Amino acid sequence: MPSLLPLTPAVFHILLALAKGEKHGYEIMKQVRRDSQDTVKMGNGTLYGSIKRMLADGLIQEAGDRAENDDTRRKYYKLTRLGRKALDAEMKRYIDTVQVIKGYDLYPKLLKAKAHL
């Protein structure tokens, strides 16, 4: 597991998207956009390239095919226990880093003002 950390931004965002429940490819793509406030626009290639690697690493697994309203079947993915652990470890790393930044008084003024709202 330590060898999987730090996660790449794409892998981190996919894990974060799947933490909210099983999703198919396009739902993951949209969730990543929402979670990153439109700053991460993941393309199809990056998404499925990452999914392939994450399946091989055991971070996610297939959750079966399901038909949507338009009768098209889509493959769903979900987090594995290892994926959840990796996400928790990466979030802790992010939080620790933010604490360090705060300690150095490097926290951007804009974010400081936002935090006080």
Place this chain on the structure above:
Amino acid sequence: MKNAVQIYDVLLRFYPQSYREAFGAQMRQTFIDHYRDVEASEGQVSMGFWLSALTDEMQNILRQHAAIFTEGDGFLKVTFWKSVVAAAFVLPLYVIFYLLLVRLSLALPHPPVSGISAVLALAAVLLILPSVLSLMVSYVLASALIRALSERRVRHG
């Protein structure tokens, strides 16, 4: 929409077969969902959409082809022992390809060339082509040899 999917299908053909079999259908469906969404929300699909889609796909296509050499238990995955065996094959193969190419170039009719083109042609025949060919063939031979040996070891316990 139909044309867009046809273009995307062409892009998918550039992926390695194993990757296409595993993810091609899903990628196609995700592309359709995305395209439909953009079309519905923006009225038309911009050049920017295509540009970012093409760039992203091209990067992943290259990554997936490179992965054949680095991931899983693929036939061509780079390992220490394959590199050692391949290194032993390189020199003899280089000599064989060099002689073959020299022979072939002498047999072909020679167009009148001079200056830089002559130097480039000579470099291609004597250095680049035999080097590339010998590296590729030696690696494939080493991979085949190591696979045969490991299969034999498995068969004989």
